[in-house]
Amino acid sequence: xxxxxxxxxxxxxxxxxxxxxxxxxxxxxxxxxxxxxxxxxxxxxxxxxxxxxxxxxxxxxxxxxxxxxxxxxxxxxxxxxxxxxxxxxxxxxxxxxxxxxxxxxxxxxxxxxxxxxxxxxxxxxxxxxxxxxxxxxxxxxxxxxxxxxxxxxxxxxxxxxxxxxxxxxxxxxxxxxxxxxxxxxxxxxxxxxxxxxxxxxxxxxxxxxxxxxxxxxxxxxxxxxxxxxxxxxxxxxxxxxxxxxxxxxxxxxxxxxxxxxxxxxxxxxxxxxxxxxxxxxxxx
Numbered sequence: 186x187x188x189x190x191x192x193x194x195x196x197x198x199x200x201x202x203x204x205x206x207x208x209x210x211x212x213x214x215x216x217x218x219x220x221x222x223x224x225x226x227x228x229x230x231x232x233x234x235x236x237x238x239x240x241x242x243x244x245x246x247x248x249x250x251x252x253x254x255x256x257x258x259x260x261x262x263x264x265x266x267x268x269x270x271x272x273x274x275x276x277x278x279x280x281x282x283x284x285x286x287x288x289x290x291x292x293x294x295x296x297x298x299x300x301x302x303x304x305x306x307x308x309x310x311x312x313x314x315x316x317x318x319x320x321x322x323x324x325x326x327x328x329x330x331x332x333x334x335x336x337x338x339x340x341x342x343x344x345x346x347x348x349x350x351x352x353x354x355x356x357x358x359x360x361x362x363x364x365x366x367x368x369x370x371x372x373x374x375x376x377x378x379x380x381x382x383x384x385x386x387x388x389x390x391x392x393x394x395x396x397x398x399x400x401x402x403x404x405x406x407x408x409x410x411x412x413x414x415x416x417x418x419x420x421x422x423x424x425x426x427x428x429x430x431x432x433x434x435x436x437x438x439x440x441x442x443x444x445x446x447x448x449x450x451x452x453x454x455x456x457x458x459x460x461x462x463x464x465x466x467x468x469x
Contacts, residue, residue: 196418199229200323200333200395201409202365203259203266208403217267221258229257229413232270247296248276248304261407268321268409275320277308319401327418327462331433331455332391333410335375336368336399337361339431346421357424359412365399368408372396378441382448418465429455 206214206221232255253272258265280301283292292301312318325333338361345358372392379389399408416424436451 196327196414197229197233198325198329198333198413198415199409199411200325200336201257201268201411202321202399202402203257203261203268203407203409204321204403205261205264205266205405208406209267217256217269218265220254220256221265221267226258227255229411231255232272233414235272247280247300248307249273259407259409264405266407270322271318271320274318275322275324277304277311278320279324280304280308319398321402323395323398327415327465328459329410329412329415329429330391331388332395334430334433335371335392335437336395336408337363337371337410337430338367338434339428342428342430344425346425357416357421359416359424359427361410361430363408365402365404365406365408369396369399372399374441375437378437382440382443382445415462418462420461423458423461427458429458432458 206218209217232253235249249272251273253270255270255272257268257270259268260266280296283296283301287295341361341363343358343360343362347355347357372395376389376392376396379392383389410430412419412424419427432451432455436448436455439445439447439451
């Protein structure tokens with residue numbers, strides 16, 4: 186495995202799908218089965234460090250030259266499940282979204298136009314040969330998209346405040362893990378409630394999009410919402426008291442029973458909780 190930096194890379198959150206080995210055709214299934222037996226499995230920080238290392242050269246390398254052979258591994262009820270990184274594919278997709286994040290002069294300074302153009306051409310050629318490709322991981326920076334919280338329940342919340350010393354093994358962890366069937370059911374119920382009570386908009390569009398993405402995976406998969414490095418942007422007390430999934434579920438339940446006031450209160454708590462992170466993003 187390539188050597189990576191020990192620096193903690195913050196501020197990215199993740200929505201991951203872990204599929205059982207049975208979902209993969211041979212010979213890929215066998216390769217992942219062998220991979221899962223390794224004792225040196227990498228972390229999400231390892232993936233980020235490698236990606237950032239590619240941005241340092243001049244000109245930068247916005248997308249890896251080769252697709253990653255790594256994955257995250259979980260055992261769920263005795264079944265080995267894997268979440269392939271697919272870093273190259275995700276890099277191409279993220280590159281296409283950059284124009285919405287930065288003004289053109291800033292974008293040109295970060296990634297020169299000829300670099301972006303070459304990456305776009307490479308992606309177009311690759312996609313022609315792989316029209317059904319999709320990532321197992323979605324990433325967001327400086328936020329957890331509201332539609333992600335619809336997939337999970339507060340009862341599935343896992344919080345570990347970490348050690349006082351911190352470090353790569355002592356950092357806080359906040360995540361949710363839920364069976365795919367539950368995530369899909371919550372998407373369907375959430376969409377019905379939202380469409381019955383509000384006009385089309387970003388929240389509904391985002392939930393439709395994530396629902397379609399989930400349909401592409403094995404029904405016995407596991408869905409994970411991980412705060413990842415964003416835990417470093419939240420004070421310990423705020424992190425421990427963060428029950429955003431509960432607020433979203435309460436808001437949707439209120440809409441379902443026609444209680445607009447209660448839905449507004451739940452949404453207000455959510456907005457207030459994330460205000461500090463939004464302010465940090467603006468300052469950054």
